[in-house]
Amino acid sequence: MRQRAVAARWFLLPMMIALAVVAGWPLARSIYFSFTDVTLNDLYGAEWVGFANYLQIRTLESGRVIYRGVLADPAWWNAVWNTVRFAFWSVLWETILGMIVALVLNAEFRGRGIVRAAILIPWAIPTIVSARMWSWMLNDQFGILNDLGMRLGLLSAPVAWTASPDTAMLAVLVVDIWKTTPFMALLILAGLQMIPRDIYEAARIDGVHPIKQFWAITLPLVRPALMVAIIFRVLDALRIFDLIYVLTPNSAATKTMSVLAQENLFQFNNFAEGSAQSTLLFLLIALFTIVYIWLGRVNFDAGDR
Amino acid sequence: MDATIDIWKVTKTTLFYLLVTAIVVIAIFPFYYAILTSFKSGTDLFRINYWPTSFSLANYQQVFTQGAFPRNLLNSVFVASVTVILALFLAVTASFALSRVRFRGRGILLMTILAVSMFPQIAVLAGLFEVIRFLGIYNTPWALIFSYTIFTLPFTVWVLTTFMRDLPVEIEEAAIVDGASPWVIITRVFMPLMWPALVTTGLLAFIAAWNEFLFALTFTVSNQTRTVPVAIALLSGGSQYEIPWGIIMAASVVVTVPLVVLVLIFQRKIVSGLTAGGVKG
Numbered sequence: 001m002r003q004r005a006v007a008a009r010w011f012l013l014p015m016m017i018a019l020a021v022v023a024g025w026p027l028a029r030s031i032y033f034s035f036t037d038v039t040l041n042d043l044y045g046a047e048w049v050g051f052a053n054y055l056q057i058r059t060l061e062s063g064r065v066i067y068r069g070v071l072a073d074p075a076w077w078n079a080v081w082n083t084v085r086f087a088f089w090s091v092l093w094e095t096i097l098g099m100i101v102a103l104v105l106n107a108e109f110r111g112r113g114i115v116r117a118a119i120l121i122p123w124a125i126p127t128i129v130s131a132r133m134w135s136w137m138l139n140d141q142f143g144i145l146n147d148l149g150m151r152l153g154l155l156s157a158p159v160a161w162t163a164s165p166d167t168a169m170l171a172v173l174v175v176d177i178w179k180t181t182p183f184m185a186l187l188i189l190a191g192l193q194m195i196p197r198d199i200y201e202a203a204r205i206d207g208v209h210p211i212k213q214f215w216a217i218t219l220p221l222v223r224p225a226l227m228v229a230i231i232f233r234v235l236d237a238l239r240i241f242d243l244i245y246v247l248t249p250n251s252a253a254t255k256t257m258s259v260l261a262q263e264n265l266f267q268f269n270n271f272a273e274g275s276a277q278s279t280l281l282f283l284l285i286a287l288f289t290i291v292y293i294w295l296g297r298v299n300f301d302a303g304d305r
Numbered sequence: 306m307d308a309t310i311d312i313w314k315v316t317k318t319t320l321f322y323l324l325v326t327a328i329v330v331i332a333i334f335p336f337y338y339a340i341l342t343s344f345k346s347g348t349d350l351f352r353i354n355y356w357p358t359s360f361s362l363a364n365y366q367q368v369f370t371q372g373a374f375p376r377n378l379l380n381s382v383f384v385a386s387v388t389v390i391l392a393l394f395l396a397v398t399a400s401f402a403l404s405r406v407r408f409r410g411r412g413i414l415l416m417t418i419l420a421v422s423m424f425p426q427i428a429v430l431a432g433l434f435e436v437i438r439f440l441g442i443y444n445t446p447w448a449l450i451f452s453y454t455i456f457t458l459p460f461t462v463w464v465l466t467t468f469m470r471d472l473p474v475e476i477e478e479a480a481i482v483d484g485a486s487p488w489v490i491i492t493r494v495f496m497p498l499m500w501p502a503l504v505t506t507g508l509l510a511f512i513a514a515w516n517e518f519l520f521a522l523t524f525t526v527s528n529q530t531r532t533v534p535v536a537i538a539l540l541s542g543g544s545q546y547e548i549p550w551g552i553i554m555a556a557s558v559v560v561t562v563p564l565v566v567l568v569l570i571f572q573r574k575i576v577s578g579l580t581a582g583g584v585k586g
Contacts, residue, residue, distance in 0.1 A: 007487035008402035012414070015399035015462060022455045023421045026432025033431050043435050101328055104321075111325065116576070117569055118329040121336055124568040126516035128534040129557040133339045136550050144338060147353045178331070183579065190580035232423070239425035242518035246538045258427040258519075265431055266523055275431045282428035289423070 027282070033275035040271045053276040070276045075252075075260065083256040083281075086169065087237035090176045094233055095226070097177065098184025103218075105185065106192045123182040131246035134175045138162055165253040172247055172254050176240070184229055191225025192218070227296050231289065238285050257281045336561065343554040350551050364555035373528040374556060377536040381560075384449045384532055385514040389507050391450065392457040396506075397499070400465035401491050405477065415466070422459035426519050429455065437524055448524040449532065453517060457510040464509075464578060468502040469495065505578035508571055512564060533560045 034053055038046035055069040070076050105116055122130065137145050140160035149155035161171040195218065203213050241258040248254045257277060265274030342350065346363040368374050402408075403415060433452050434443075442448045476498070480490050521532045528536075537560065540553050568575060 004406050004487055005408050008406040008408055011398035011402040011487070015395045015458065018395055018454055018458055019418070019421055021436070022433070022452065022458075023424065023429060026429035026436055027424075029432030029435055030429055043438070100324075104325060104328065107321075109321070109325070115325055115329055117572060118332045120568050120572060120575070121565055122332055124512065124564045125336060125561050126534055126564070128516070128518055128538045129339075129561050130335065132537060132553050132557055133335045136342065136554065137335060137338060139550075142351045142353065142550075144353050144355070178335070182332070186576055186579055190576075235423045235425075239427060241427065242534075242538075245518070245522075258425065261427050262430065262519065262523065265434075271431065278425070278427045278430060281425050285423075285425050285428075289420075 030275050031279050031282075033272060034279045036272060038272050038275070040266065040269050043271075046272075049272075053272045054280075070273055070280065075255075076257075076277060078252060079255050079257045079260040079277075080284075082169070082254055083238060083240070083258075086172065086176075086240060086254070086256060087234055089173055090180070090237050091230060091233045093173070093177045094181050094184045095230060097181045098188050098229070099226075101181060101185035102188035102192055105189050119182040119185060122179050125179070127179065127242045128246055130175060130179050131243050134171070134178075135162055135247055138171055162248050163251075165251065168248045168251045168253040172244055175247060176237070176243055179243075180233065180236075184233060187229035187232070188222060188226060191222040191229075194225075195221045231292055231296075234292075235285060235289065238288070239281070257284075336565070339554045339557055339561075342550060343558045346551055364551040365559070367552050368555045368559060372536075372540075373531070374533075374536060376529055377531050377533045378559070380446055380530065381515055381532040381534075384446050384453070385511050387446075387450050388453040388457050388514045389510045392454060392461045392510055393503060393507055395458060396461035396465050397496075397503075398491060400462050400469055401487070401495060403462065404466045404469035406487075415463075418459045418462055422456060422463060424455065426455070430519070430523060433520075434523065443524060444526050444530050446530065449517075449521055452520040452524060453514045456517075457514060460513070461506045461510055464506045465499070465502060468499070472498065501574065502578075505571070505574040508567060508575065509578050512568075515564065 033046065035048060035050060036046035037049050037052075051069075053069055055067065055071040058066045058068070060066060101119060105112060105119075125133075137143050138161040140146065140158050140163065143158070143161075145161070146155060146158040150158070159167060161167045199217055199221075200213060203217060208216070239258050240256055241262065244254050244256055244259055245262075258281065261274045261277035261281065263274075264270040264277060268274075341354070341357055343364050344357070344360050344362070346359075346361040349359050349361075352358075403411060433455075437443050437448045437451065440447075440451070442451060472495075476494055477490055480494050485493070516534060517532075518534045518538065521535045522538070525531050525535065531539075533556070537553060537556050540556065541548055
């Protein structure tokens with residue numbers, strides 16, 4: 001047994017080194033950069049500036065107070081609001097629709113295999129491809145969805161879904177929900193399939209209404225699986241980049257924290273500020289995860305059985 | 306009385322199948338419409354049809370002859386394959402240790418691995434850029450293979466650990482009694498049993514690497530080194546108003562069809578792999 005424990009160390013070593021090099025060290029460096037005046041062209045000449053990239057308060061001789069830094073930047077708070085708004089609505093709808101799809105797939109009916117195969121398609125399509133497919137469907141002049149809406153009398157005039165600030169977020173939400181509801185549905189389905197069928201049998205004999213069965217049996221028993229599925233999705237939604245970058249480029253109505261940080265880092269030559277923004281996003285996600293696991297008593301049981 | 310019950314039952318069944326149809330149509334339609342568009346050329350492109358009306362391969366021809374798309378396709382295949390092989394190689398031994406050996410700190414290690422897999426990739430972007438510049442692999446496929454390890458490795462370790470943990474103790478016992486070393490146990494006892502799990506995780510990691518965008522956009526800058534998602538995202542015409550939709554759709558179909566075929570073939574495995582990654586509560 002001792003030999004096994006020693007061998008285990010050696011077996012783990014390559015993986016741990018790899019993770020340290022691609023995750024641990026870069027994370028530490030990114031956080032460090034956020035406290036310096038680093039620029040894209042001069043990564044090694046950086047000097048420590050403390051919290052200046054986050055918030056800098058200066059009082060002028062005239063008595064006016066000037067706030068600078070990410071935390072005083074309206075564009076940043078706009079991105080925070082967009083990210084939170086996006087994460088909330090997308091995960092809410094994905095949960096509701098994912099539950100419906102999972103309940104359908106959990107029923108026995110002819111053609112169930114076809115439905116399961118069909119819902120895997122949005123999941124398999126690369127995000128960039130789905131962004132481009134949908135932006136063609138949502139095109140203001142030649143888009144099929146405007147055509148459909150007009151034919152059905154739902155729209156009186158074509159809408160520039162992705163370009164108009166009023167509808168850009170809606171467009172992003174629709175595409176994201178379309179693409180990720182299948183993942184949610186499959187995770188919930190796995191939870192549903194672990195509920196013993198005899199519970200429903202007993203409830204049916206006792207004459208419990210199906211809707212009450214859902215609230216009293218299905219939901220409490222599927223809750224652990226649901227909690228895990230939701231946190232996976234929230235963490236994914238909070239870091240969203242690709243869909244927004246391609247579907248609604250340069251739209252202030254949808255720009256999220258990841259998009260803003262990437263732009264600052266590599267396009268606008270604000271490397272230090274971009275680092276501060278990515279660090280803040282990391283903190284937000286870490287904080288959310290801790291609170292969620294703590295409050296929800298989520299059980300990621302992997303090691304011990 | 307019977308009649309009313311029947312009507313209720315029929316309505317219920319009808320509504321159920323309507324829901325089923327809606328789910329299938331919504332899931333499939335965008336891809337169907339992309340295929341439909343990809344076969345249109347010229348002014349046909351701007352006539353809205355719900356059913357196939359024309360069949361032209363012009364867009365596909367352009368995709369493969371103009372620009373660097375074939376090269377991008379090769380880049381994607383290379384990057385995704387090497388990433389997956391590396392991740393599986395590192396993950397097999399690690400997940401053996403994590404699932405079959407008791408040692409102190411195992412729980413914390415597992416949580417760390419899970420945390421890394423849920424990392425916001427933007428949080429390491431600046432630091433990764435520095436490492437990649439330092440290694441001199443900026444704007445090469447190796448930059449992507451290197452950076453993709455951050456999500457493929459934790460994912461494969463996690464899924465393989467779940468899989469190996471569920472194998473019964475008995476399969477190792479005989480080997481342990483015979484005094485076989487852990488390395489022999491992995492290669493002789495576990496590997497033969499693990500092929501299905503390796504295929505599933507490999508496939509899921511391959512899809513993730515194939516679809517990745519943020520790192521590919523940041524760490525490659527020339528047409529020759531880009532992967533397909535970036536190439537498709539950056540495909541544009543002479544001006545903002547001349548987006549070559551036909552070509553974009555053809556390229557999208559080329560990139561997606563292999564994935565859809567793989568997913569449909571390995572349907573069951575993928576579903577079980579995804580839910581194993583999603584943990585049992």
